[in-house]
Amino acid sequence: MKKIILGLTFIFAVTSLSAKKVKFAVDMTGQTISAFGVHIVGDFQEAAGYPLNWDPAATTLTQEGATDIYSVIVNIPAFAKYEYLFVNGDQTYETEFVPDESRVGYNFIDNRWMYVDSLSNDTSFVGAILFGGNAPTGMSLVRFKVDMNNALPVSSNGVHVGDNMNGFSSTKVPLYSFGGNIYEIISYYQNNSYAFKYFNGNTAVTTETISGTCDVFGNRGLIVTKDTVMSEVCFSSCSACSATSVKEINVLISVFNVFPNPAKDVLMISSTKNDIIASVAVYNVTGQSVKEVSNVNQSNYTLQNLNLSSGLYTVKVSNNNQQSQ
Numbered sequence: 427m428k429k430i431i432l433g434l435t436f437i438f439a440v441t442s443l444s445a446k447k448v449k450f451a452v453d454m455t456g457q458t459i460s461a462f463g464v465h466i467v468g469d470f471q472e473a474a475g476y477p478l479n480w481d482p483a484a485t486t487l488t489q490e491g492a493t494d495i496y497s498v499i500v501n502i503p504a505f506a507k508y509e510y511l512f513v514n515g516d517q518t519y520e521t522e523f524v525p526d527e528s529r530v531g532y533n534f535i536d537n538r539w540m541y542v543d544s545l546s547n548d549t550s551f552v553g554a555i556l557f558g559g560n561a562p563t564g565m566s567l568v569r570f571k572v573d574m575n576n577a578l579p580v581s582s583n584g585v586h587v588g589d590n591m592n593g594f595s596s597t598k599v600p601l602y603s604f605g606g607n608i609y610e611i612i613s614y615y616q617n618n619s620y621a622f623k624y625f626n627g628n629t630a631v632t633t634e635t636i637s638g639t640c641d642v643f644g645n646r647g648l649i650v651t652k653d654t655v656m657s658e659v660c661f662s663s664c665s666a667c668s669a670t671s672v673k674e675i676n677v678l679i680s681v682f683n684v685f686p687n688p689a690k691d692v693l694m695i696s697s698t699k700n701d702i703i704a705s706v707a708v709y710n711v712t713g714q715s716v717k718e719v720s721n722v723n724q725s726n727y728t729l730q731n732l733n734l735s736s737g738l739y740t741v742k743v744s745n746n747n748q749q750s751q
Contacts, residue, residue: 445473446504446542451497451554452487452512453563460515463487464496467521468510468537474500483516495554504544507602509537512557522558527567527653528612530604541602541611543584553614560653565614567653572624574607577634577661581627582709582740585609588633589622594645596625596632608658617652621645624661640664682743693729693741701745703727709740 450466464487469479476484487496502508509530511521529536542550553562560567570587574580585601588594601609601624623645625632640646640659660667682703683696695703703724708717716739717732 445501446544446546447499447549448502448508448540448542449497449499449549449551450487450510451490451495451551453494453554453556453559454496454514455494455556455563457494457514457557460520462516464489465513465516466498466510467513467518468508470500470502470508470510473502480518482513482518482521487512497554499549502542504542507539507541509535509539511537512555514557524558525560525653527569527655528555528560539612541600543600552612561614564616566617566650567612568615568648568650569610569612569655570601570622570624571608571610571656571658572601573658573660573667574609574626575660575667576663577626578607580607580609581632583628583632586625586628587611587613587622588625589620589648590645591615591620594621594623594633596630597628615650617650620648620650622648626661634662636662636664638664684741684743689732691730691732691734693732695727695729695741695743697725697745700725703743703745705744707742708732708734709742 448470452464452466454464462483465482466485466487467480467482471477471479471481471485474485478484485498485500487498489496511524513521524536524538528538530539538555540550540552553565555562572585572587574585585603586596587599587601588596589599592598599611599613601611603609621642623636624634626634636642636644636646641664658666682701685694693708695706697703703722703726705718705720705722706727706729707715707719708729709715716734717729719727719729
């Protein structure tokens with residue numbers, strides 16, 4: 427039996443003229459520093475103004491005083507995931523070996539990664555990570571993972587995790603999905619006991635309901651003694667999602683591509699199956715329509731002169747059969 431996905435959406439980011447400041451830092455304690463310096467390499471370099479991505483000699487880190495910390499601050503677009511590696515020297519073979527817990531981890535990719543989630547007027551900084559290590563000195567890595575398949579649709583405001591250290595904030599720590607509705611993020615903690623919970627959105631009322639063996643006074647419990655990759659658990663559950671709890675998704679009748687992402691003033695939509703685009707609507711994070719076009723009747727269409735403010739937006743594309751994606 428074929429299942430038709432209705433009401434799926436594309437989410438894209440709109441950039442502003444001022445990009446987000448991000449600080450990358452590495453702790454080179456115990457390392458013999460190369461005469462060619464310490465660098466960082468990644469897929470953010472072109473966005474930060476360097477000629478090429480993955481150029482190990484282009485982005486030099488500066489030593490912070492007499493410490494073993496080397497750092498650089500770059501301006502890069504927000505609402506994006508970036509991959510990177512530190513380099514003790516200026517050659518690709520001099521990049522660090524990243525432990526499994528910190529890796530992207532999919533398709534055997536062994537890069538570090540981070541998600542930049544806002545354009546607020548501050549500097550995103552995860553800390554000075556040990557070269558070839560998982561966390562800053564004196565801290566442990568915790569990789570949160572939550573399966574949202576029993577909580578679909580995922581909020582256009584994103585999935586978040588809050589803990590007792592940030593007042594169970596529903597906005598401060600967004601999670602990122604590599605696919606399959608599994609959301610995750612890497613954070614760093616002192617070894618201690620903590621309580622946390624997930625949010626399907628960015629307000630207090632979007633929190634999960636915890637009951638069962640993992641219930642710690644209405645939250646989840648976490649004891650940090652070492653670098654830890656959390657097991658995937660279902661939202662509002664103490665265990666992994668069962669096959670019956672996953673909403674059935676088999677065949678997508680109408681497939682459209684929306685690009686570029688991030689976007690600014692122009693957004694292009696194309697059909698991969700020559701389906702005719704009937705209408706296009708753009709919504710902000712509150713669900714308010716900011717742009718609607720009907721009677722498109724084309725398989726490829728370009729939205730122009732969007733003039734949208736920075737943030738996340740949802741695009742709904744409908745074909746002539748009133749199927750929406």
